[in-house]
Amino acid sequence: MTDSVRADALLADLPREGRGRLKVFLGAAPGVGKTYAMLQAAHGQLRHGVKVLAAVVETHGRSETESLLGGLPQLPQLRSEYRGVMLEEMDLDGLLAAAPELALVDELAHSNAPGSRHAKRWQDVQELLAAGIDVYTTVNVQHLESLNDHVRGITGVLVRETLPDWVLQEAFELVLIDLPPRELLERLRDGKVYVPEQARAAIDAFFTQTNLTALRELAMQTAAAQVDADLAHGYRTLGQDAPALRGRLLVGVDGDSQAERLVRHASRVAQRRHLPWSVVHVDNGRLRDETARHRLQAAQQLAERLGGEVVVLRAGEVARTLIQHATERRASLVLVGQSRDRLRRRFYGAGVAARLLRESHGLEINVLDRDEAQPKPSRVVDASEWPWRHYLLALVATACATGLAWAVSSVLALPNISMVFLAAVLLVAVRSSLGPALACAAMSFLTYDFLFIPPNFSFAIQREEDVLTLLFFLLMAALTGNLAARQRRQVQALRETQEQTNQLLDLSRKLTAATDGKAVFSAASQHLDGWHDVQACLLDRDAEGRLQVVSGRAVQFSDNERAAADWAWQHDQAAGLGSDTLPNGRWWWWPLSGEGGTLALLGVRPREGQPLTPQHRRLLKALSQPLAQALARARLADQLEAARLHGETEQLRSALLASVSHDLRTPLTSMRGSIDSLLALGEAIPQEDRRELLEGTRNEAERLDRYIQNLLDMTRLGHGGLKLARDWVAPTDIVGSALNRLRVVLAPLQVHTDVPADLPLLYVHAALIEQALVNVLENAARFSPAQGRLELSVSVAQDELSFAVADQGPGIALQDRERIFDMFYTATQGDRGGQGTGLGLAICQGMIGAHGGHIRVDDGIDGQGTCITLCLPLPAQPEMDSETP
Incomplete structure (x- = not known):
């Protein structure tokens, strides 16, 4: 590393002196816990004596976040009116005047109200940092400007509040707050992120399993890039290059017969050394036959199946490109194959290996020997492959150039006439390939000598300077023809690559929103229906193991075609039209394979009896990889969901069995003891004791009846069997009936009621x-x-009517108040501590929620015990019929 690079790195740190430090809590989506983590970190700083001030913190009504914010000093917000709406924004001047050591500024990408000093909140943060105030802030990854289009392509939602990436890159510390998408969706459904109405809209529009997974990956990539940049910067300040902490294996492949062997060897080496590995192909624009392309694509697909990464680079110099890529990826080992026998098709050979050894510094270079035991396949040359028409074009172009040169020879000097022939060479090179261009150059050379170099109509040359002119003409013709032909090959390769990339991108976008197998098949069908020159379908096995069409139009297959499809499924190889297995059918079958075997079959039939072109085969094979991955992901998601449901079912079953052993056995044991005493002693028991035993038996029977009723209610709630027979009822009637049912249970307590007489009616299921x-x-x-x-x-x-029940019990801890409404949950201390099944309050929430209400838990009488409030919406009151005199 040069001294100037080190000096630049050191100078980059100088502005940080005297400035505040920015700590960013990065998340993939709202609700992952960024604000909660920021407040926890602020409490830690407060305990160490740091002067903390909460400038703006958005709790969104989340109780756990509000409880954390309550323990921190807060700065009042500025209120301003804009178009009749009162807006609250951070008081920047007040914060600067307070001069805390640490300021909490939530939602970094927020847009300030019109009329504020800065349009964006991140600009306010920059002013705080310049004043020497440390700032803790939060941001979601979709707000980064560079990811705006990417996020829109993933979610279909245009994020309008963005901030420049450099704001995040200048952060002193970046903390990734991660939450699995399933847990975030559960929080969203439970109303812990948005209110229920907003939660349902968010799930349908933005918060989907696929979107959250993609955003989570973007957040992890952003955090990893920040860590990598910090590591590289730290080493630059020391005047050193950042080391490859883990290393990487790069293997260079081409479309020769050793490509797959080289990939398998690289996989074994990577496993032994515990290295990540990449398969790199450098495309220098040289034209390859279809066999080489098939081999290259097969090697790339093999690498993906073995867990490697596939990289395609476009450059003219192979060895230098490999070294540059190895430096960028911090690779420690490069693996290439041995030279080939034919120089014209040499790509990775002794020359490349020698240049790698000569030009690389600190890289380990391995060269895999060729497998000499493998016989070389004999290539049958088809007559159609010989480009006679291109050489005919060279002859016609030479003849036209000769006629044009003869016509202008009387007005142009001799050296200028050679430009006409050079133009013909360039034309042939652009329209054909190198061979016809060289042929055109040779014919132009001879024609130019025969017709225009004295003596005319003779190949003899009298003047020495004419010899030099001809040699330069031949050299320039060969160079320009070679250059034009190479450019044409590169353009053709880029067009094919662009088409394949566009197809892959289009399919990937459609597969992004697919969450199950049916959605994957539907997305694939929509994509393949756009191909007008082929008919495509996807096959899968039904419950009985028979192949059936799951995507595409319903078609009838002959016995031969079904046999080809079965063979392709069983052997995980292509079959049918144009293949080596059952080639007489009309369909070409390609298996979509995963780690567990074939997942589906892709069937393609050319329309109007046309053969399936090699370009179509390559494109279909390329599209099959994301299709197979999407199917594997969907099946894995189904398996994980089934496993989760099975685990929850087992957990509920265990909890139910445990509760039955307690809540059924306890009253039954008490009842049995009382009955045994009455049977054994009979009349010997005093009348009052006998009555007490009988009342105890009745109370335990009522307790058992209430428990069984709770189980039945919970079953009806869980299976949607709860029918709401609504009617207008007075709240006083509900209170009176409930107190009457529990008169024995409430007898030992001092019960105080406050029920106004003029309460409105409720339209509810009274029972x-x-x-x-x-x-x-x-x-x-x-x-x-x-x-x-x-x-x-x-x-x-x-517009709400509330039933509030307050007691003087031990109370419920703050961390348990969100969970006391879960089935079979009992708090470790306080109310419900270690007793009961935990069904009572869960049933309450289900019944009240079915009426559109909610339940709130607060402190009890004089701050002691618990107060549970049942809140029900009040509809418009019915019109009362007036009595006529």
Whole structure:
């Protein structure tokens, strides 16, 4: 590394002196926990004596985030009116005046209200950093400017609030906050990210499994790029090159017979050395036959199946390109094949290996010997491959150039006439290949000598300077023809590559939104239907193992075609039209394979009896890889979902069995003991004791009945069997009925009720609301102390009617309040601690939620115990019929 590079790296750090440090909490999507992590880090700084000030923190109504924010000093927001709407923004001047050591500024990509000093919040942050204030902030990866189009292509949503990438690159520290997409979707459905209405719209529009997975990968790539940049910068300040911490194996392949052997050898070497590896093909524009292209594509597909990365580079010099790519990827080992026998087709050979050894520094170069035992395949040359028409073009072009040169020979000097022949050579080179261009150059050379070099009509040359002129003409003709022919080959290769890339990109976009096998087949069908010159379909096996069409138009296959399809499926090789297996059919079958075998069959039939071109085969093979990966991903997702459901089912079954052993056995044991005492002692038991035993038996029977009723209600809720028979009912009737049912349970407590007489009517299923209130009252009574106070109040506020039950029990911890409504969950301490099945409150939430309401958990009486509030929406009241006199 040069001293200037080191000096630049050192100077890049100088502006950081005296500036604040920026710490960015990066996430893939809203709801992953960026703000929560930022607040936790701020609490850690506060405990170390750092002066922290929360400038702007968006909690979005999340209780756990609000609880963390409550313990931090906060800066009041500035309120401004814009078009009749009150907006709140960060008080930048107030924050600068307060001069904290650390400021919390949420949502870095936020656009400020019109009239603010800066249009974007990240510009406010830059001013804070310039003032020497450290800043903690959050941002989602879709807000990066460089990823805007990429995110739009993935999600279909244009993100309008963006920030430049350099803002993130200048961050002193970048923290990736990651959450698996399934957990984020569960949080979204539970209302922990948005309110239920917004959550449903978000899931349908943006928060899909595929979108979140793609955004998660972008976030990880962004974080990895930042780590890599920090590592390289650190070594530049030391005047050293960043080391290859893990190393990488690069293997150079071409379309020869040793390509697949070289790939397999590279895979084994990578496994032994525990290295990631890449298969690199350098395309220098040379024209290759179809056999070489098939071999190259087969080697690339083999590398992908073996876990390698496929890279295609376009350059003229192979060895130098490989070295440059190895440096960029920090590779430690380069593997190439031995030279070939024929110089004209040499690509990776002794020359490349020698240049790699000579020009590389610090790289390990391995050369794999050729397999001499393998016989060389004899190539049958088809007459159609010999380009007679191109050589005919060379002859016609020479004749036309000769006529034009003869016509202008009287007005142009002799050296200028040679330009006419050079133009003919260039024309042939552009329209054909190198061979016809050289032939045109040779014929032009002879014609120019015979007709225009004195003595005319003779190949003899009198003047020495004419010999030099002819030699230069021949040299220039050969060079320009070679250059033009190479340029034409490169253009052809680029066109084919562009077409293949466009097809792959189009298919990938369609497969991005596919979450299951049917969606994958549908996306593939939409893509293949756009091919007008071929008919395509996809086959899969049904439950009985028979092949059936799952995508494309319904077609009838002959026995021969079905046999070819079965063979292709079983042997994981191409079969049918144009192949070596059952080639007499009308369809060509290509298996879409994964690690577990064939996943589906791609069938292609040329229209109007045309043969399937090699270009179509290459493109179909290239498209089969993302199709197979999408199918494998969909099947893996189905398996994971089935495994998750199975695990949850087993967990619920275990919890149910455990609860049955407690909540059924306990009352049954008490009832059996009372009955045994009555049978054994009979009349010897005093009347009051006998009555007490009978009342205890009745109470335990009622408790058992309520438990069984809870199980039945939970079953109906889970299977959608809960029918809402709504009717207008007075809240006082619900309260009175619930208290009457629990008069024995509530007898040891001091029950206070506050039920106004002028309450509006509820349009609800009265029995369900009563059962929900009974469950809450019973839960409060169970954990209240003897002679404890229990308050039941009914109130109306903001189009809601609320039933509030407060007790003086041990209370529920903050971290457990979000989970007490889960089935079979019991808190470790406080209310529900270690008792019951945890079904009562879960049923309450289901019943209240079915009516469009919600449940809130707060502190109890005088800050002690728990207060559970059932909130129900109030509809428009019915019109009361007035009595006529």
